Amino acid sequence: MSQHEKIKSLREQALDDIAKARSLAEIDAIETRYLGRKGEVTQLLRTIGSLPPEERRTFGQEVNQLKEELASAIQARRDELAIVEVSTKLRQEALDVTLPGRFFQIGRPHVLVETLTRIKEIFIGLGYEIVESPEVESYKYNFAALNYPEEHPALDEQMSFYITDDRLLRTQTTAFQHRVMEKRRPPIRVCTMGKCFRVDAVDATHSHTFHQVDCFTVDHGITMADLKGTLHQFAVEMFGREVQVRFRPDFFPFVEPGAEVAVTCTICEGKGCGVCKGTGWMELAGAGMIHPRILETVGIDPEEYTGFAFGFGVDRIPMIKYSIDDLRLFMENDLRFLRQL
Ligand SMILES: [Zn+2]
CATH class of the missing domain: 1.20.1270 (Substrate Binding Domain Of Dnak; Chain:A; Domain 2)
Incomplete structure (x- = not known):
């Protein structure tokens, strides 16, 4: 070639x-x-x-x-x-814009988290500081420092989850009160919130785990009127302007005098219904003027300073707001329930 x-x-x-x-x-x-x-x-x-x-x-x-x-x-x-x-x-890669879109599940806070957030906002608005406090508490802070008499039924081992002889899962957020008062001097205006634990048979209105909020104030010239005003303001912001607040005498070892606080039933607006068992009222909180003996034990002069304290169950609030009649629904994580709130 x-x-x-x-x-x-x-x-x-x-x-x-x-x-x-x-x-x-x-x-x-x-x-x-x-x-x-x-x-x-x-x-x-x-x-x-x-x-x-x-x-x-x-x-x-x-x-x-x-x-x-x-x-x-x-x-x-x-x-x-x-x-x-x-x-x-x-x-x-052509896109068919006529195809129906895919549905995305959007997450959201649990109703109890939402309630806690709202409570926080209200008390911060009223000048309170929110502090953390431990869920595992010593006998001293949970009971002794709160003026519980030795024979009080709450001290019974049957009622509390003890971890050691001296340590237990806190039965009430009130346990934080003494911790704070030991370290601070008036004026004090603090709240804490979180889980509490008691040995309790679980039913529609009881649980071994529940949520509480506790607040207290110590300052010059604090009176029962300040307590009433604070709780009234809280109730109005939480439940609306129409709500009424009722105070009735009650006993708690760490306050004197003590009061049981109720708000008008939001379902029937006080007329009486199944949720409020016909009374027109829903119990909200335990409250009172801090016992002078408690102030004394932390070196705050009860002649010079007075204070009030109150605590309430968080779980009750969405129950009242959305007329939910079973507490267990909050902890069961059934999305069919949670998505409705
Ligand atoms: Zn009612």
Whole structure:
């Protein structure tokens, strides 16, 4: 085969390959195969040294011409394939805007978390500081420092989860009171909130785990009127302007005098219904003036300072607000229930 024929056959082969290329990857491979550093056209050009000098010039020209022709054929084919590939990709990724959308489940706070947040906001608004207090508490803070007499039924092991002889899961958030008073001097205005634990048979209105809020104030000239005003303001912000607040005498070892606080039933607005058992009132909190003996034990002079304290169950609030009659629903994590609130 003459040199000229060799070039001719290589040209035909290469143009055929280029025409048959179906993808950009294929055209790249063809380019390497013919025009690459070890490509066939390049190899052919290297044979120039073995030719008689008079043929070299023509041969060189022809090979270079072939090189240019193939390069431009490859580029043309590459441009075509690029367009095809883009349009294929677009077709594959096409978005059908008429398809119905996918439904995303959006998370939200649990109703008790929402209630705690709202309570926090209200008391911060009233000038209280929210403090953390431990769930595992010593006997001293949970009972002794709160003036509980030795024979009080709450001290019974049957009522509390003891971890050691001296440590138990707090039965009330009131346990934080002494901790705070030991470290601070009046004016004090603090709240704490969180889980409390008692040995209790679980039913619609009782649980071994429940949530409480406790607040207290110690300052010059604090009276029962301040306590009433504070709880009234809280009730209005929590339940609405129409709510009424009732105080009745009650006993707690750590207050004197003590009061049971109730609000008008939000379901029947005080007329009497099944939720409030016909009374028109829902019990909300235990409250009172801090017992002078408690102030004395932390070195606060009860002649100079007075204070009030109150505590209430958090779980009761959404029960009152949404007329839920079973406490257990809050802790069962049944989404069908939780999504309704
Ligand atoms: Zn009612």
